[in-house]
Amino acid sequence: MTSFSAGILFATLTGFCWALLAIGLKYALQFASTGTIVWIRMMVAFTLLFLIYFFRERQTLKKIFFKPPWQILLAGLFLAFNYFGYMKGLELTTASNAQIMIQMGPLSLLFVGVIYFRETIRPIQWIGIGIASIGFILFYLDQMLIVFQNTDLYLTGNIWIFFAAITWTGFASLQKYQLVRGWTPQMVNLLIYGICCLALFPSANLGELTPLSPWQWSVLFILGVNTLIAYGALGEALQRIPASYVSLIIAVNPLLTIFAVGLIAHLGLTFINPEPIMWRGYLGAIMVVSGVAIAVSLKAKVKKT
Numbered sequence: 001m002t003s004f005s006a007g008i009l010f011a012t013l014t015g016f017c018w019a020l021l022a023i024g025l026k027y028a029l030q031f032a033s034t035g036t037i038v039w040i041r042m043m044v045a046f047t048l049l050f051l052i053y054f055f056r057e058r059q060t061l062k063k064i065f066f067k068p069p070w071q072i073l074l075a076g077l078f079l080a081f082n083y084f085g086y087m088k089g090l091e092l093t094t095a096s097n098a099q100i101m102i103q104m105g106p107l108s109l110l111f112v113g114v115i116y117f118r119e120t121i122r123p124i125q126w127i128g129i130g131i132a133s134i135g136f137i138l139f140y141l142d143q144m145l146i147v148f149q150n151t152d153l154y155l156t157g158n159i160w161i162f163f164a165a166i167t168w169t170g171f172a173s174l175q176k177y178q179l180v181r182g183w184t185p186q187m188v189n190l191l192i193y194g195i196c197c198l199a200l201f202p203s204a205n206l207g208e209l210t211p212l213s214p215w216q217w218s219v220l221f222i223l224g225v226n227t228l229i230a231y232g233a234l235g236e237a238l239q240r241i242p243a244s245y246v247s248l249i250i251a252v253n254p255l256l257t258i259f260a261v262g263l264i265a266h267l268g269l270t271f272i273n274p275e276p277i278m279w280r281g282y283l284g285a286i287m288v289v290s291g292v293a294i295a296v297s298l299k300a301k302v303k304k305t
Contacts (some may be wrong), residue, residue, distance in 0.1 A: 007240030010233040011249040017230035019256035022095040024223050025087060026272050031216050034087040035203025037223070042083070042200060043230075046193035051189060064191050071174045072188055078171035078193025083196065084203060085164030092157030094144075094275045096261055096285075099254035100139050102286050105165035105172070106247060106296045107132060112173050125295045132291025138284030140187055142277060185235020189228075193303020247296040254299070255289055258282075 001009075028037050053061050090098040107129060109122060121129075140158070144151060214218075237246050258277065265274040277285075 003240045007237045008245070008249070010237035011241065011246045013233040014230045014237060014246075015250045015253040017226050017233070017257065018250070019099070019253040019260065021223070021226050021230070022090060022099050023260055023272060024219065024226065025090055026095045028216075028219055028223060030090050031212060032208050032220070033205055034084065034091050034208055035200065036205050036208050037220065038087050038205035038210075039197065039200040040220045040225050041224045041227050042080075042193055042196040044221055045228040046190065046197050048191060048225070049186065049190045049232075053186075060187065064187050065194075068191055069183070072183075072191050073195060075171045075174040075188075076192040077199055078167045078174065079192055080196040080199035081167040082164045082171060084200060085160045088156045089159075089161030089164060092153055092160065094261075095272070096254070096258045096275050097139075097143055097154075097157070097275065098259040099162055100285050100288050101136070101161040102165055102168075103132065103251070103254060103292045104136070104162060105168040106292050108169040109172050110295060112169055127292045128294030128296075130291070132288050132295065134282040135287025135289075135291055138280045139288060141283070142281030142284060144277075145280075157240060186232060186247055187238060189231050189235060242261070248293050251289055251293040251296065254285060257286055270304045 025037065032040075050194075051062075053064075086098060086102060090100070093101075110125065110129070144154060234246070258275075261272070262273050263275075264272065
């Protein structure tokens with residue numbers, strides 16, 4: 001297998017993990033709170049990756065924890081806020097809604113490039129942004145009209161998701177432009193997971209964990225493994241193929257979430273509530289994904305000084 005083919009597979013694995021993650025998180029909210037879920041998720045990912053390094057590259061741990069670059073430390077804080085904000089938005093809305101609305105993150109990253117890194121957006125990228133914007137509006141209206149009677153609750157949930165998208169933009173900006181040498185993707189992930197564990201600990205309610213059944217513990221553990229695999233695969237993909245290819249593949253994951261939720265309802269499974277979506281919502285979702293894919297898959301031009 002070539003390096004390029006491996007990169008495509010890693011990016012696909014990341015998209016698949018994130019598509020299923022929203023459904024798993026929504027289910028976990030039935031027996032644990034937002035803060036507890038995100039902390040356990042990070043703790044599992046950190047512990048597993050730490051053990052891998054401890055038994056295979058113990059000397060590397062000294063570099064990770066005793067000489068951490070400030071960019072990675074700040075990126076870890078941004079990612080912790082992203083996880084909490086996304087989870088709160090998911091709690092107040094639906095898995096499909098959270099997956100569609102979080103796509104504001106990649107679009108925000110484009111504008112960061114324009115403001116801080118003197119990039120210019122190409123005309124076709126503006127078309128993608130316009131398509132995605134119309135899609136956001138259509139999907140939002142669809143959910144307001146057929147799903148949510150409490151519009152204030154839905155609005156609050158989407159504000160949390162917008163917060164998650166903005167903090168993800170801060171995380172991605174630091175990851176994209178930081179000048180740290182000699183750090184592998186998994187070294188960066190381990191430090192970020194550790195920072196997230198510390199930052200999210202105050203939000204966790206450890207008393208919720210005592211009455212959990214073995215099955216519920218298994219769900220929380222799987223969510224942590226999902227995080228480890230998704231971000232590990234993402235880092236490996238970015239090392240092998242252009243970021244535009246990775247962005248294009250990952251942009252499809254909201255449609256996979258909508259399909260999976262619809263399949264769950266069709267099979268009569270009841271572990272999460274059905275999420276009715278009418279033609280406006282499906283059209284909006286397709287437009288969001290298509291617009292984001294167009295906008296982020298083309299590298300912006302950098303202005304000459």
